[in-house]
Amino acid sequence: xxxxxxxxxxxxxxxxxxxxxxxxxxxxxxxxxxxxxxxxxxxxxxxxxxxxxxxxxxxxxxxxxxxxxxxxxxxxxxxxxxxxxxxxxxxxxxxxxxxxxxxxxxxxxxxxxxxxxxxxxxxxxxxxxxxxxxxxxxxxxxxxxxxxxxxxxxxxxxxxxxxxxxxxxxxxxxxxxxxxxxxxxxxxxxxxxxxxxxxxxxxxxxxxxxxxxxxxxxxxxxxxxxxxxxxxxxxxxxxxxxxxxxxxxxxxxxxxxxxxxxxxxxxxxxxxxxxxxxxxxxxxxxxxxxxxxxxxxxxxxxxx
Amino acid sequence: xxxxxxxxxxxxxxxxxxxxxxxxxxxxxxxxxxxxxxxxxxxxxxxxxxxxxxxxxxxxxxxxxxxxxxxxxxxxxxxxxxxxxxxxxxxxxxxxxxxxxxxxxxxxxxxxxxxxxxxxxxxxxxxxxxxxxxxxxxxxx
Numbered sequence: 281x282x283x284x285x286x287x288x289x290x291x292x293x294x295x296x297x298x299x300x301x302x303x304x305x306x307x308x309x310x311x312x313x314x315x316x317x318x319x320x321x322x323x324x325x326x327x328x329x330x331x332x333x334x335x336x337x338x339x340x341x342x343x344x345x346x347x348x349x350x351x352x353x354x355x356x357x358x359x360x361x362x363x364x365x366x367x368x369x370x371x372x373x374x375x376x377x378x379x380x381x382x383x384x385x386x387x388x389x390x391x392x393x394x395x396x397x398x399x400x401x402x403x404x405x406x407x408x409x410x411x412x413x414x415x416x417x418x419x420x421x422x423x424x425x426x427x428x429x430x431x432x433x434x435x436x437x438x439x440x441x442x443x444x445x446x447x448x449x450x451x452x453x454x455x456x457x458x459x460x461x462x463x464x465x466x467x468x469x470x471x472x473x474x475x476x477x478x479x480x481x482x483x484x485x486x487x488x489x490x491x492x493x494x495x496x497x498x499x500x501x502x503x504x505x506x507x508x509x510x511x512x513x514x515x516x517x518x519x520x521x522x523x524x525x526x527x528x529x530x531x532x533x534x535x536x537x538x539x540x541x542x543x544x545x546x547x548x549x550x551x552x553x554x555x556x557x558x559x560x561x562x563x564x565x566x567x568x569x570x571x572x573x574x575x576x577x578x579x580x581x582x583x584x
Numbered sequence: 585x586x587x588x589x590x591x592x593x594x595x596x597x598x599x600x601x602x603x604x605x606x607x608x609x610x611x612x613x614x615x616x617x618x619x620x621x622x623x624x625x626x627x628x629x630x631x632x633x634x635x636x637x638x639x640x641x642x643x644x645x646x647x648x649x650x651x652x653x654x655x656x657x658x659x660x661x662x663x664x665x666x667x668x669x670x671x672x673x674x675x676x677x678x679x680x681x682x683x684x685x686x687x688x689x690x691x692x693x694x695x696x697x698x699x700x701x702x703x704x705x706x707x708x709x710x711x712x713x714x715x716x717x718x719x720x721x722x723x724x725x
Contacts, residue, residue: 363697384692386717390699405690407718472714472721476706 283392283399284576287410287450294579295417295450301575301584302418302568309342312574315583316345322375323349324367324391325402326358327383331544331566332402332411336379339573348375353383365394372396377581379411380404398580406440406507412543413446414576415569420500422568423539423561428455431497435462435524436504436549438469443543444504445473452481459485460494462524466516467506491524495533501526503542503549503562527551534559541565594619596661597638597651601724602626604655605636611654611683612644632657650683652676653703655724656711676711679704684713684722691718 284290290298305312321340325333328351337347350356358367364382368391371378377398380388385405392399403409421427432451434444438461448469451457459478461469468487478485488494495501503526526540531554542550542562554560578584600608605623614621619642629635651658652674662670681702686693693699693715703713703722713722 364692365696365699382692383690384695385688385690385719386692386715387696389717390692390696404692405718407690472706472712472719 282580283388283395283401284410284580285389285392285399285401286408287413287446289410292453295414298414298572298575298579299418299421301578302414302572303422305571305574306422306568309571312343312578314344315578316340316343316581319343319345319377319581319583320375321345321347321349321577322371322378323347323351323381323402324356324371324378325349325351325381326353326356326387327381327403328352329381329403332381332569333379335566335569336400336402336411336573338570339577342570343574343577345376345577349378364390367391368395368399377577400576400580403442406442406445408446409442409543410446411569411573411576412443413450414572415565416443416447416502416541416543417450418568418572419541419561419565420539423564424499427451428457430456430499431458431460432500432502433460433462433491433494433498434469434502434504435491435526437467437506438463438504439467440507441504444469444502447502448473449477452477452483457483459483460498461485461487462489462491462494463487464489491526491530492533495530496535498534498538501534501538501540503540503546505542505545505547505549525549525551526554528553528557531557531559590666591639591641591663592666593643594639594641594663595644595648596663597640598635598659598661599629599632599657600636600638601655601657602632602634602636604724605638608636608638608651608654608658611651612646614638614640617642647677648672649674649677650680652711653680653683653713653722676705676708680713686715686718686720687723688715688718688720691715691720693717 323333340347364387372395379400379402381402382404385407387404388401438444540560622639624637626634648660660672661668681700685701702716706712706714
């Protein structure tokens with residue numbers, strides 16, 4: 281394994297290895313505090329993402345390594361027209377591993393074909409976000425104790441929500457999963473995911489427009505933000521942005537052990553009153569993101 | 585029925601979806617050929633209702649299976665000595681590079697210089713090709 285571009289680059293057993301290692305790190309973080317001493321992580325963020333970038337940087341620092349990089353296209357040579365291919369050729373001689381966030385879909389795949397260091401896709405447009413998927417899987421495994429026999433609701437922007445696309449791709453490989461896809465008509469899951477992933481794997485799913493309709497059946501609710509940056513038309517964004525708001529009243533319909541996940545940042549799709557509900561685990565989820573990225577970095581650098 | 589003379593030696597590209605002939609003409613750079621080329625648009629077809637046909641006098645130095653990427657229903661007849669020598673159904677290639685272009689404005693191919701446009705066949709039954717970078721399906725004609 282050299283690069284992580286799509287969640288499907290990892291087999292189920294490789295995923296298990298990473299999640300198990302992340303679990304060990306949670307138990308004993310000090311044991312791993314120097315395993316990447318002398319190694320450098322480049323964070324190439326062509327699109328702002330404070331949380332993911334800092335999560336990667338915290339992960340490398342926790343491992344005793346160091347970091348370099350940029351946090352927007354404006355502060356990189358991309359603003360002068362430099363190609364992704366040229367950038368990664370140069371960065372390959374500056375760092376030992378890199379994490380790339382890019383607004384264009386497929387940019388990390390391009391980088392991986394010109395890179396001599398491992399490339400991690402830290403999000404490419406509305407396409408994939410595999411380390412968020414690792415984070416989600418670690419959260420589910422740690423807090424639910426399993427990655428099978430679950431009914432999961434995906435709610436919000438299922439069309440452009442790359443975290444949803446990636447997570448569905450990963451979850452269909454586990455046994456007895458059942459999906460509830462909750463979105464307005466305009467933001468329904470893309471046809472290719474429905475046909476080539478869900479139908480092809482004979483995964484039971486329902487597409488619904490009301491959260492309340494399926495809330496009692498859910499083991500997990502994965503909320504997503506309607507992302508302004510994915511719309512070409514501001515009017516469409518304004519019309520759809522408040523389609524689903526999870527509040528304390530809706531939580532009353534949920535099972536006692538149902539968990540609410542969200543890739544963050546949250547805008548107003550989860551009312552802050554839900555934060556104090558023990559079933560709201562999105563901040564814990566963000567914390568797990570650091571551990572799972574530590575595990576991934578160690579695996580790709582072959583120091584674990 | 586419009587009457588177009590038969591070929592002595594050449595290729596007949598048949599069962600092109602009505603309206604698609606000019607796309608095929610353009611892709612094959614037929615305007616650069618010296619030989620006779622006939623484009624028949626909206627011909628009657630029992631199978632398709634309407635279809636386009638292209639008749640080319642002479643040979644073409646290309647892998648004809650590639651035409652299936654543009655229109656999966658196309659059939660190709662190779663004519664020799666005034667007779668159909670071979671009737672060929674196109675076999676969709678697993679991967680095509682720089683034949684079709686990704687039209688997704690969010691795809692890296694929309695900005696990265698000199699990046700080959702590569703697609704892979706993800707559903708042979710439906711003839712679906714997806715960009716290897718963004719996974720957007722190629723929409724025909």
